[in-house]
Amino acid sequence: MKARFLVFSALMVSSLLCFATANGSWLKKVPEADRARVNPYAGNVEAARAGANLFHNNCAKCHGENAEGKGSRPSLKSERIKNATDGEIAWLLKNGEVYKGMPTWAGLPEQERWQIITYLRSRNP
Amino acid sequence: MRVITRFIQRFPLWSACLVLLPGFLFQFAPIALAQQEPPYFVTYSSVLEEPGNLEIENQNIAAAPKDANAFFAPTVEFEYGATAWWTTEFYLQGQATQNDSAVFTGFRFENRFRPLPREYWINPVLYVEYENVNGADKSFLEITGNDTIAGVQTPNAIARKEVVRTMEEKLILSSNVKGWDISENFIGEKAVNKSNPWEFGYALAAARPLALVGGSKACTFCRQNIAVGAEMFGGLGTRYTFGLKQTQHYAGPTIALNTPSGWTLKFSPEFGLNDNAAGVLWRFGASYEIQQFRDWFRRKK
Numbered sequence: 001m002k003a004r005f006l007v008f009s010a011l012m013v014s015s016l017l018c019f020a021t022a023n024g025s026w027l028k029k030v031p032e033a034d035r036a037r038v039n040p041y042a043g044n045v046e047a048a049r050a051g052a053n054l055f056h057n058n059c060a061k062c063h064g065e066n067a068e069g070k071g072s073r074p075s076l077k078s079e080r081i082k083n084a085t086d087g088e089i090a091w092l093l094k095n096g097e098v099y100k101g102m103p104t105w106a107g108l109p110e111q112e113r114w115q116i117i118t119y120l121r122s123r124n125p
Numbered sequence: 126m127r128v129i130t131r132f133i134q135r136f137p138l139w140s141a142c143l144v145l146l147p148g149f150l151f152q153f154a155p156i157a158l159a160q161q162e163p164p165y166f167v168t169y170s171s172v173l174e175e176p177g178n179l180e181i182e183n184q185n186i187a188a189a190p191k192d193a194n195a196f197f198a199p200t201v202e203f204e205y206g207a208t209a210w211w212t213t214e215f216y217l218q219g220q221a222t223q224n225d226s227a228v229f230t231g232f233r234f235e236n237r238f239r240p241l242p243r244e245y246w247i248n249p250v251l252y253v254e255y256e257n258v259n260g261a262d263k264s265f266l267e268i269t270g271n272d273t274i275a276g277v278q279t280p281n282a283i284a285r286k287e288v289v290r291t292m293e294e295k296l297i298l299s300s301n302v303k304g305w306d307i308s309e310n311f312i313g314e315k316a317v318n319k320s321n322p323w324e325f326g327y328a329l330a331a332a333r334p335l336a337l338v339g340g341s342k343a344c345t346f347c348r349q350n351i352a353v354g355a356e357m358f359g360g361l362g363t364r365y366t367f368g369l370k371q372t373q374h375y376a377g378p379t380i381a382l383n384t385p386s387g388w389t390l391k392f393s394p395e396f397g398l399n400d401n402a403a404g405v406l407w408r409f410g411a412s413y414e415i416q417q418f419r420d421w422f423r424r425k426k
Contacts, residue, residue, distance in 0.1 A: 024221075045272060047341075049326075049341035049342075050339035050340055053341070053342075054339045056343075057385065061416035062175075062177075062417060066268070071423070093145075094244050095243040097157040099242055100209075101208070101209055103173065103176060103209040103246050104209075106352065111339075112337070113339045115338070115339050
């Protein structure tokens with residue numbers, strides 16, 4: 001009974017943390033230098049295709065095949081993402097929001113992270 | 126080969142599970158995997174399991190040390206991403222020794238915590254593990270204290286009687302530099318059911334994918350799916366004998382293939398660097414990551 005309660009509590013906390021990711025508070029943490037960074041692959045069709053593969057392999061299971069969001073995990077077609085600069089999204093991919101459910105993706109090479117952003121922009125211009 | 130046959134004869138059910146598990150997962154969870162985990166066997170990096178993902182890994186070690194019987198030691202790992210800052214893992218271990226027997230050697234339960242909220246030049250991860258393994262363990266998942274390869278000469282029937290319960294702590298430091306992952310682990314281990322002193326060890330590794338840019342076509346043997354690197358690990362003595370004297374050390378290249386179908390295959394020959402080590406440890410492993418495993422238990426909206 002105690003174990004069940006603990007598991008249930010852990011799930012509740014985890015869900016709340018996932019929900020908290022969607023509030024956009026991370027945007028305030030992005031340093032100016034990162035905010036202003038330019039995507040080297042912006043508008044590159046090949047990079048967007050590569051980004052689609054990477055998105056499918058790494059992101060789609062949480063954010064949905066079409067980036068529409070899934071459960072408490074946010075849509076990447078939202079106005080917030082649309083209005084964010086490429087540099088801000090790159091910062092989020094690199095650092096994550098680990099206490100709010102979004103893992104760091106610094107283990108993916110930087111070029112691949114930019115390709116994912118290029119793909120997201122192509123879906124959500 | 127005889128060692129593997131002996132293992133199968135001794136543990137038919139476990140062997141069958143090991144063989145069937147990948148096929149089962151492939152049928153029911155044909156999901157692509159996250160590709161950011163470096164190709165290490167001993168060293169940990171700061172990469173944690175993504176929250177909700179379950180990785181099942183079978184990693185094996187085979188060796189034919191001088192003056193000891195050849196052995197084969199499989200380990201099955203279940204690694205789950207509890208949150209983005211906490212990964213928990215459970216291991217089951219066994220081994221088969223030529224001209225001896227095959228035995229179950231114990232289990233381990235580990236947790237890794239990422240204390241800092243962002244990515245820094247050096248990223249620390251704290252590791253805490255409880256081990257309940259017997260003296261017949263030949264998994265070489267880490268080396269601590271003054272353990273030498275001579276320890277594997279003890280017959281299984283005697284070695285398995287000595288059960289050691291230990292708490293193991295690691296400080297994992299990891300950096301990502303221009304596509305390279307560079308990781309250092311500092312290991313401290315203390316038996317909780319014996320009066321053994323603290324034992325220490327280390328592991329170092331570096332790796333990177335062959336290509337840093339993703340291709341526009343999905344493919345299996347693309348360069349970006351192959352990661353190569355090198356690993357080195359060994360013991361650092363105990364609290365009273367700290368240093369390199371009478372310790373064993375290994376180093377070797379390591380390679381991993383992350384297939385788009387969800388599999389990761391790893392291979393590494395690790396060469397003994399001194400007389401206290403085996404000539405070479407052959408390691409190979411296969412893992413499958415089930416993305417968002419926890420969604421299996423959530424009601425669909």
